[in-house]
Amino acid sequence: MTANSMLAGQTLSLADSREIRQQFATDIAAERTRLLYQGSQVPTLFMLLNGLACAYLLWGPGNSLLLGGWLAWLVLLAILRLTQVAAFKQALPSEQACPRWRRAFLLGAGASGLTLAFAAVALVPPDAFLTQALVYGLIAAAILSASVAYAVSLSAFLTFALPCLLPSITWLLLGDTPLLRGWGVLGVILATSLMVVAWQVNRLVQRSLLQRFQNQALISHLEQAKGRAEGLNEELAREVEQRRRAERELRRAHGELEMRVAQRTLELADASHALVKSEARLALALEASELGLWDWNLETDEVHHSQLKAIFGIEADDVTRVLSDLKPRLHPDDLPLLRRALVEHLKGRTDGYAIDYRVRHTDGHWVWVEDRGRVVERDEDGKVLRMLGTRRDITARKLQDEEQRLAATVFDAASEGIVILDPDYRVIQANAAFSQVTGYRQEEVIGRSVATLIGTREARRRYHLIREELEQSGSWQGELMDTRKNGELYPQWLQLNVVRDSRGHVSHVVGFFADLTARREAEERLRYLSNYDDLTGLANRTLFKDRLHEASQRARQSGRSLALLHIDLDRFKVLNDSLGHEGADQLLRQVSRRLTQAVPEADTIARLAGDEFAVILDSYGSVSNLARQASRLLGKLRMPMTVGGHELVISGSLGISLLPENARDISALISQANMAMQHAKHLGGNTFQFFTDNLQACTLERLQMENQLRKAIEEGQLEVFYQPKLGLADNSLNAAEALVRWRHPQQGLVPPGDFIGLAEETGLIAPIGEFVLRQACQQAREWQRQGLADIRVSVNLSMHQLRQGNLVSLVRQVLEETGLQARLLELELTESHLLENVENVIATFHQLRQIGVKLAIDDFGTGYSSLSYLKRFPVDCVKIDQTFIRDLSAGSEDAAITRAIIAMAHSLELKVVAEGVENQEQLSFLRSQRCDEIQGYLISPPVEAPQFVCLLKEQATALWR
Numbered sequence: 001m002t003a004n005s006m007l008a009g010q011t012l013s014l015a016d017s018r019e020i021r022q023q024f025a026t027d028i029a030a031e032r033t034r035l036l037y038q039g040s041q042v043p044t045l046f047m048l049l050n051g052l053a054c055a056y057l058l059w060g061p062g063n064s065l066l067l068g069g070w071l072a073w074l075v076l077l078a079i080l081r082l083t084q085v086a087a088f089k090q091a092l093p094s095e096q097a098c099p100r101w102r103r104a105f106l107l108g109a110g111a112s113g114l115t116l117a118f119a120a121v122a123l124v125p126p127d128a129f130l131t132q133a134l135v136y137g138l139i140a141a142a143i144l145s146a147s148v149a150y151a152v153s154l155s156a157f158l159t160f161a162l163p164c165l166l167p168s169i170t171w172l173l174l175g176d177t178p179l180l181r182g183w184g185v186l187g188v189i190l191a192t193s194l195m196v197v198a199w200q201v202n203r204l205v206q207r208s209l210l211q212r213f214q215n216q217a218l219i220s221h222l223e224q225a226k227g228r229a230e231g232l233n234e235e236l237a238r239e240v241e242q243r244r245r246a247e248r249e250l251r252r253a254h255g256e257l258e259m260r261v262a263q264r265t266l267e268l269a270d271a272s273h274a275l276v277k278s279e280a281r282l283a284l285a286l287e288a289s290e291l292g293l294w295d296w297n298l299e300t301d302e303v304h305h306s307q308l309k310a311i312f313g314i315e316a317d318d319v320t321r322v323l324s325d326l327k328p329r330l331h332p333d334d335l336p337l338l339r340r341a342l343v344e345h346l347k348g349r350t351d352g353y354a355i356d357y358r359v360r361h362t363d364g365h366w367v368w369v370e371d372r373g374r375v376v377e378r379d380e381d382g383k384v385l386r387m388l389g390t391r392r393d394i395t396a397r398k399l400q401d402e403e404q405r406l407a408a409t410v411f412d413a414a415s416e417g418i419v420i421l422d423p424d425y426r427v428i429q430a431n432a433a434f435s436q437v438t439g440y441r442q443e444e445v446i447g448r449s450v451a452t453l454i455g456t457r458e459a460r461r462r463y464h465l466i467r468e469e470l471e472q473s474g475s476w477q478g479e480l481m482d483t484r485k486n487g488e489l490y491p492q493w494l495q496l497n498v499v500r501d502s503r504g505h506v507s508h509v510v511g512f513f514a515d516l517t518a519r520r521e522a523e524e525r526l527r528y529l530s531n532y533d534d535l536t537g538l539a540n541r542t543l544f545k546d547r548l549h550e551a552s553q554r555a556r557q558s559g560r561s562l563a564l565l566h567i568d569l570d571r572f573k574v575l576n577d578s579l580g581h582e583g584a585d586q587l588l589r590q591v592s593r594r595l596t597q598a599v600p601e602a603d604t605i606a607r608l609a610g611d612e613f614a615v616i617l618d619s620y621g622s623v624s625n626l627a628r629q630a631s632r633l634l635g636k637l638r639m640p641m642t643v644g645g646h647e648l649v650i651s652g653s654l655g656i657s658l659l660p661e662n663a664r665d666i667s668a669l670i671s672q673a674n675m676a677m678q679h680a681k682h683l684g685g686n687t688f689q690f691f692t693d694n695l696q697a698c699t700l701e702r703l704q705m706e707n708q709l710r711k712a713i714e715e716g717q718l719e720v721f722y723q724p725k726l727g728l729a730d731n732s733l734n735a736a737e738a739l740v741r742w743r744h745p746q747q748g749l750v751p752p753g754d755f756i757g758l759a760e761e762t763g764l765i766a767p768i769g770e771f772v773l774r775q776a777c778q779q780a781r782e783w784q785r786q787g788l789a790d791i792r793v794s795v796n797l798s799m800h801q802l803r804q805g806n807l808v809s810l811v812r813q814v815l816e817e818t819g820l821q822a823r824l825l826e827l828e829l830t831e832s833h834l835l836e837n838v839e840n841v842i843a844t845f846h847q848l849r850q851i852g853v854k855l856a857i858d859d860f861g862t863g864y865s866s867l868s869y870l871k872r873f874p875v876d877c878v879k880i881d882q883t884f885i886r887d888l889s890a891g892s893e894d895a896a897i898t899r900a901i902i903a904m905a906h907s908l909e910l911k912v913v914a915e916g917v918e919n920q921e922q923l924s925f926l927r928s929q930r931c932d933e934i935q936g937y938l939i940s941p942p943v944e945a946p947q948f949v950c951l952l953k954e955q956a957t958a959l960w961r
Contacts, residue, residue: 032153033102037088040081040105043149047112048078050138051119057134058123067123074115081108106159109150113164116143120168126180136183140190147194152201157194165191291390294373298384311369311393313362331358331366338371345375346384353387356394368398421509425450425467428508437492437515439485456481456489466496470509474498479516491516533607535585536592544606544614548666551603551618552659562659563626565615565633566673567595570651570685572611583644590641591650598636599629614673623658623690630654630688638686651686653677658691706762708744709755713767717743720775721942722793724951725913725935728927733955735792735826737935738776739942740768765798770810772796777818777825779945784820788952794826794856802829802840808847815851822852828879830858842872849874856913860901871908878905882916882936888925895925902929 051074058067088101116139124136143164150156165187172184292311295304301321312319312329319326330338334357345353353373358366373389417434419427427445435441438453445453454460459482469476477495484490492513499508531543539547548564555562569575569591576584588611595605595613604616615633620626637652655676659669672691680689712718718740725735742750759765776793783791801807815822827848829841845855856877880901884894898914905912914926917936926934940951 032156033105036105036150036152036156037085037101040149041085044078044081044085044112046141047116048074050141051075051078051115054119054123054138057138058125070115070119070123077108077111077115081112084108106156109156109160110163113160113162114167116164117167121171126175126177143190144194147197154199161191161194165194291392294389294391296373296387296389298386311391312359312367326359329360331360334358345373348382353389356398367393368395370394417511417513417515419445419450419511419513421450421511423506423509425509427453437484437490437513454482456483470496470498474500491520536589536607538592538595538613539604539606541606541608544604544608544616545666547604547606548616548669551616552666552669555618555659560618561620561661562669563617563620564657564659564669564673565617565630565688566608566655566657566670566677567613567615567633567652568677568681569611569637570653570681572650575648575650579644579646583646586643587641587648587650590643591637594636594639595633598633626656627688627690630656634686634688653680653685654688655680656688656690705755705758706764709742709759709762709764712742712744713764713771717745718768718771719743719944720772720779721944722776722779722948723935723942724940724948725794725933726939727933728931732789733791733939733952734789735794735933736948737794737796737828737942738772738779739796740772741942760798760800763800765800766804769796769798769801773811774814774818777814777820780824781818781820783949783952786949788949790821790824791952792824792826792854794828796858797827797829799829802844807844808851811848811853812851823854826854826856826877828856828858838872842874845874875910877911877913877932879913879915880931885914885916885922885926885936886918888922898926899929902931906930 051071055067055071084104091101120136120139143161147157147161150160169184169187169191172180172187175181175184293304293306297303303319303321303326305319314329327335338355338357341350341355342353344350351374353371353375355371357369357371359369361367369391371389371391373387375384375386376388377386378384417437418431419434420429422428426447426449430440430442430445434445440453451460451463454463459480462480466476475495475497477493480492480494481489482492493516494511494513496509496511498506499510501507531540532538533540551562554560572584575587579587588607592605592607592613595615599605599615599617601617601619602615603618604614606614606616608614617626617629620629634652634654638649640647640649642648655673655678657669657672657676659666676689676691680687683689719742721739721741722736723739724733725737726732727734740752740756742752742755744750756765759768773795776795780791780793783789797807801810811825811827815825848855854877855873855875856879857873857875858879859881860878878901880898884898884901887894888898902912911932913933913935914922914931915935917923917926917934917938919938922936923934923938943951
């Protein structure tokens with residue numbers, strides 16, 4: 001029998017050896033194919049580059065058609081071979097071993113060889129040695145590169161080399177000239193060398209592959225042998241353990257038999273001794289089961305406990321009675337339930353007493369106790385005398401139950417979908433969020449394979465890949481596109497985790513997924529908001545800059561010009577304050593629609609800021625055509641529109657800059673368009689302006705002036721002059737208007753008209769106004785200290801100071817700091833500024849009147865004079881503008897207007913001050929009309945404080961005389 005076994009083993013070994021050799025051959029062939037594909041990419045690219053170089057060398061008018069066809073075929077062949085390499089790399093290893101890949105490679109190699117041979121035979125001129133040397137050298141380099149790479153397989157090498165070399169060498173050896181035959185001899189040498197090299201490379205590769213696969217097979221064989229040896233050792237160990245277990249069981253059975261014989265003998269000898277042993281056994285059983293035994297005598301309230309220390313941490317001697325010792329330790333919330341359960345059992349309504357309650361442990365925490373008992377003794381009247389029962393600590397079980405309830409609550413209330421699968425990926429449980437997201441009810445999916453719930457082809461394809469990754473790594477997460485029950489596609493974020501049991505086997509697969517629809521919609525909305533204005537739907541500043549950059553690139557490439565139109569609505573802040581934000585939003589939406597209708601040929605229309613828009617025109621034709629488009633756009637804006645039930649007419653200021661005529665880059669283009677728009681706004685609005693170099697110079701000059709003005713405020717270059725006011729009733733100088741002057745270190749005294757307007761535009765008028773207010777109040781108070789008459793000082797207000805909202809507190813603070821009486825301060829505001837925000841101005845003026853400050857309307861008659869407004873404003877004085885005083889004569893229109901203003905003011909009990917009085921005729925007329933005060937060069941120009949004091953003293957001396 002041993003010989004037969006050995007013969008069978010040898011036969012099996014021979015069969016295994018043949019299978020191994022066959023497997024080696026198959027694996028080596030597959031590995032050669034992989035090496036061929038891995039090494040063919042570089043030779044293919046090299047062949048393509050050499051082919052392009054040959055085409056460049058051989059290109060001429062006589063052979064352009066043939067050479068062009070060959071070059072096109074070479075490029076197509078290279079693309080096909082590179083595509084074939086890419087497809088092979090993407091294929092699975094099992095597919096790469098398929099013979100079709102090797103046949104496809106051989107076909108490509110043969111086609112490559114014939115292509116190179118055709119170039120050597122048909123394209124090289126027979127009589128140009130230098131060209132022949134270069135072309136044959138390039139072709140030989142391509143042949144060498146491919147032959148070395150293909151030498152991994154002799155069949156691949158021959159498939160390439162024979163079609164490449166044999167036709168070329170044969171044609172050269174049969175050539176008409178010695179030069180061609182010489183090249184043929186060189187080709188024979190090259191072919192022979194390549195054959196030798198390919199044979200050596202193939203032998204080395206064959207040895208390397210064979211040795212590698214033999215080593216792999218040997219390692220696999222050793223691992224299998226090791227596994228079989230370990231299996232035999234385990235079986236032997238199990239047999240030894242079984243024998244030992246059988247011996248232990250036999251000894252135990254023998255010992256139990258002896259114990260039973262001894263117990264039976266003792267029971268027959270001494271029944272009491274058997275009872276003691278039984279009680280001891282019961283005590284051990286109770287201790288092992290962690291049960292505490294209690295015996296309660298209801299007549300005496302005495303109770304006996306066991307395991308009291310283990311459960312409650314209490315010594316048995318400390319609890320001898322239920323009501324006095326144990327009851328105070330019970331949880332107050334559990335007492336009613338415990339009492340009810342005990343009474344029900346004592347009355348015989350239940351078979352047993354059972355309750356779970358809490359008892360305070362000696363260390364302070366609460367212990368859950370499971371208490372079970374039964375009545376064991378009653379008297380003749382049915383009164384309970386004795387109860388027996390058990391109790392045990394169930395705190396751990398309660399905590400576990402609580403955790404389970406909490407987990408169930410979290411499972412049901414989770415906002416994410418949760419599904420639990422068995423190892424075969426069948427649904428065991430799903431929560432409510434799963435049903436809300438997918439549309440499947442829980443009863444529809446329980447027991448179904450998750451593969452049947454997948455609705456898209458892509459998700460089904462990835463399902464198998466996900467299972468493979470789960471088996472390997474134990475978790476997977478990613479984004480999938482799936483369908484709901486109604487067929488609706490939705491994106492989801494899925495996370496899967498494998499749960500294993502104690503033996504490491506898969507017990508469950510838990511999946512968490514969230515519906516990403518809302519997030520995707522939010523992302524789309526965010527992308528929209530990042531490029532478009534939410535109010536008007538026009539491009540925002542970010543998209544505008546991108547479009548402007550693209551348009552500038554197109555303009556540079558095509559040589560055309562690009563126009564940028566910067567539009568700013570006139571008086572939009574007044575409209576915004578009047579209409580409110582909702583009305584202003586409606587206005588902006590209508591303006592955006594009009595812009596779109598006015599310039600449909602625009603490349604981009606964008607909203608840059610609140611009331612600023614921009615239009616990009618990259619094909620405007622000529623400058624005159626662009627001017628007509630700008631006029632048409634402004635005309636479209638001026639058409640009446642209805643907003644909030646009000647008919648409005650709005651205009652705009654438009655600035656135009658051109659690229660490359662004005663600017664070379666887009667940043668300069670934007671800046672220049674803004675300069676032109678600002679210039680149009682300075683001209684009064686409702687017009688357009690082209691950017692010019694003079695405009696830039698003016699803008700730079702204004703910028704320099706602004707910087708110098710800021711420096712003047714910081715360095716104290718500003719001064720306050722005072723122009724006296726003459727009271728016509730008594731010819732006294734009892735008031736003065738405070739006027740700011742700028743004493744420039746280089747330019748000297750700068751006129752107010754050169755910097756007041758700039759200060760109002762830049763907001764510097766606020767610190768200038770505060771400076772004048774403080775200086776005027778301090779100077780008036782100083783005149784009081786010098787014993788001069790009480791001089792009322794007038795200070796001009798700007799609308800910017802009113803908008804800041806702190807004017808009243810500022811005036812109160814300055815009066816307190818300087819100590820000047822409020823009646824000696826007069827604040828002037830021009831009539832046009834009063835109407836910008838009527839309600840706000842009226843409220844501010846009322847607060848100033850409560851302080852005691854005098855209020856005046858400056859330049860009266862130049863604005864929208866209205867008796868209703870004049871009646872509402874709490875002012876003390878009106879000042880007639882000097883434009884009415886300049887041409888004043890007895891029968892002129894200015895005289896009639898002045899007379900009407902004085903009469904109207906006096907009828908409202910207001911004082912009247914005339915500005916710009918320069919001659920006696922004007923003074924006589926105003927005196928005849930009972931004007932209250934005058935000021936002008938007839939009295940005195942604005943002077944510094946010391947000169948004003950001299951005027952006061954001169955007047956006092958004249959009156960004294």
